Amino acid sequence: MCGIAGIFHCGTPKPVDPERVRGMTDALAHRGPDGSGVWTAHGVGLGHRRLSIIDLEGSPQPMHSVDGRAVIVFNGEIYNYRELRRELEKDGARFRTDGDTETILAAWQRWGTGCLDRLDGMFAFALYDCDRRSLFLARDRFGVKPLFTAMLSDGSLAFASELKGLLAHPLTRREVDPLAVEDYMTWGYVPDHRSILAGVEKLPSGHFRLLEHQRDPAPPRQWWDISFTERARGRPDDLSAELLHHLRAGVSSRMVADVPLGAFLSGGVDSSSVVALMDEADRAPVTTCSIGFDVAEVDETGHARRIAALFGTRHHERTVAADGIAEVDRLVEIFDEPFADASALPTLQVCRLAREHVTVALSGDGADEAFAGYRRQVFHRREEQLRSVLPSALRSPLFGTLGRIWPKADWAPRPLRARSTFQALAEDGAVGYARALAVIPSELRDRLFGEGMQRARGDYRAEQALIETMIETPGRSGLDAAQYADLKFWLPGDILTKIDRTSMAVGLEAREPLLDHRLVQFAASLPEGLRIRGMQGKWLLKRTMERYLPNDILYRPKQGFVVPLAQWFRGDLAGEARRVVHSERLLQSGWFDRTALADLAEKHISGRSDNGRVLWQLLMLEKSLARLDLAR
Structure with missing residues (x-):
């Protein structure tokens, strides 16, 4: 690298x-x-x-x-x-x-x-x-x-x-x-x-x-593109065998190195699958690395230890404070452009740990995009099924009205947060998926942006690029379009940027065996029912890995690196939230409305709404512009 x-x-x-x-x-x-x-x-x-x-x-x-x-x-x-x-x-x-x-x-x-x-x-x-x-x-x-x-x-x-x-x-x-x-x-x-x-x-x-x-x-x-136009035929057992062949090839090909090699291990489906196949491919114990947190609700090290014990890996782990805010300035230096995926904080930590033991580390990145493992993809498929039976003339007024009157309810249990689902159902599939993927919806951006930004962006809205990507998908269905957009838009812009910059910052090479192009093309050919079954994403991948991994690892709820942004900005970072919304670097640019930003911070600090992710984005933007010495 x-x-x-x-x-x-x-x-x-x-x-x-x-x-x-x-x-x-x-x-x-x-x-x-x-x-x-x-x-x-x-x-x-x-x-x-x-x-x-x-x-x-x-x-x-x-x-x-x-x-x-x-x-x-x-x-x-x-x-x-x-x-x-x-x-x-x-x-x-x-x-x-x-x-x-x-x-x-x-x-x-x-x-x-x-x-x-x-x-x-x-x-x-x-x-x-x-x-x-x-x-x-x-x-x-x-x-x-x-x-x-x-x-x-x-x-x-x-x-x-x-x-x-x-x-x-x-x-x-x-x-x-x-x-x-x-x-x-x-x-x-x-x-x-x-x-x-x-x-x-x-x-x-x-x-x-x-x-x-x-x-x-x-x-x-x-020179290359992924296609969802073809559908593989065969019994699930036969397709599972073919999938396993591709998985083994992807992992073994990425184990070639003249330096020490290991793997990131979170204890989730993807990283555990990679470790299982690495163990199968090489008699020597796999070196694995995990990061834990000092907050039990977001700590996954118990799952990682279980997989490490199952395959006899040389396991290394480190517990870090869940408030890794001290790393913010380092992240700004690493990414150059503003980058607000807060999971970059623990990703940097696990890269540091890995570099102490290996020079190359295999990751599980790419499986969610290729095999439909994100909750948003599962929900999008359900929404598309509903769109197919309800005409737009009925959906738009019904769900549009529900979306407007339903409370935002950040505090409520997830099943009661129906507002975004109603808003998505009022639109066509591509528009609805863009809404689901957006961190800050267009209505909130309209309130936050000042006159200078309103003039500068004109009719342009960020969602349009993703919508056009979905419309142009070489595929057959709404799920195809959602996965294609994730592979073409989300994956390179967020996931791969995150792992490239954090690994390279510490002199570590990260490899993604689940992004072997033949494996991904095969995954794109799977019938929808083998990608998602019921509310279970990555269905055939999980079934294929049952011969290696325990069911409670394969079928436990997806977690990932969780960073408690909301708590940060109501606790030790409340002062930082107030500082950034009054930052002259942001306000003098003309991009933001002073009153709207101040109101956003106070509502969050008081607990009236959850604006933690928005405040994090503003903080990373302001610090990135300062590092680049840019204002407008």
Whole structure:
């Protein structure tokens, strides 16, 4: 795992200062503490920071092809590189190293952009072809590895693994995109179709760019997509056997490393499944790491210990205070852009613990998106069934009225919090799912935003991008569309961003075996009744893992990392809540209404409503803007 950065002149080639590229890669030193390198030629410069995982001494970067006609900087891992290498050697390719980086160079020279279809892995890379005088930028299928780009005023394109790499270049604009603030306040993160900085873009997952000197910059082109259009046929037992084959392949392929390897273990279905299959694949005990909390209601270490004992792992755990607010400034430094998924706090802690024992850790990320494990997906399927029997002319007035008059009732038991369900049922499926996924609904944003933001965003609403993604889904049903949106929108923007930044911050490589693309494509082909049965999500996955895991682990309610935001902002952080809603950095921007923010904080502190997540978003936004030295 590494950090990459570079500069490419799209217009007339100009000399590239190697020290400028070095400054960009130095800003990414945490991603690659084991080595660094810079290469420049007329019109191009490539930089690299290395975390050694495979071929520890023999694969320095930037790396040249054997014939010297291509140069690459690469962040990620190619799990099938040995098979590719053998195929390329049969065609006459020669290799000087034992790693995966050189395999990409040879694959490019053999297949051009078609090489991407043959790569099984997580990656973002920049490859300069000296003969074609072109720069090839590519990102993996799901967006596990990030890549930021920016067109600069001198006609060059700069790229980097993280925003801080671009900010090390003096020509990067430091102007906030107000539409990114609208996106952030809606979702709690800045999705991949936008950046907090105007003029900065993220290469979308499953896309590449091919740039040439003295030509206008080519836009991103999609090279891979997930499809829900086909349905697998067969008995559940046969499909379960096929699923197990894919699960084993995904896990075993990601266990290749020349450094110590382990796994995150929460005691939930996904991480426990990964550990079970790791134990099956290797005689040596698996190294597992868990984080516990000093509040019993949110502590899962008992479940993790049980799985560790079942498989005889070398288990490590650490109990941390559930108030890990002391880490907020560190999170702001790690993420650059505002990022308000509070589970990043315990994720950073478990990455730190893992790094004390291993250099690579396997996670269970991706299973909820691929197999329909989120409650919102289960409810969405039920809502879609109701929409199919009730015409819109009846649904809209009935449920729209109920949604308006039903109390918000944050304090009530979950079954009585029906307002959001009624509001969703009044809309079509895509609009309803966007409402379910939004952290701050449009009505509340309208109250919080000031006149400046109202003018800046115009008719734009953050939900529209997700709605369009669902409408364009290659699939058959509303559940297909919801899962597709989660895989294309939520997964890269939130989940994979969280694990990439927190793991890289401590020099740890995280791998996601449940995001093997063949496994995910198989999951997308499952009939809906094998994804969700009754109110049970991930049904076939859980049934398949019954041979390995106890039922009370497989079928217990989903928990995840829980952070007590509401309690924080009514307790020790009440003063911080009041401070942030009166922050001049936020208020002088014109984005927010002063009175509405103050009212939001006081209602929360007094217990009249639960605005903990909104206050957390405001806090992370204000601190991120301060770190970037941005106001508007």
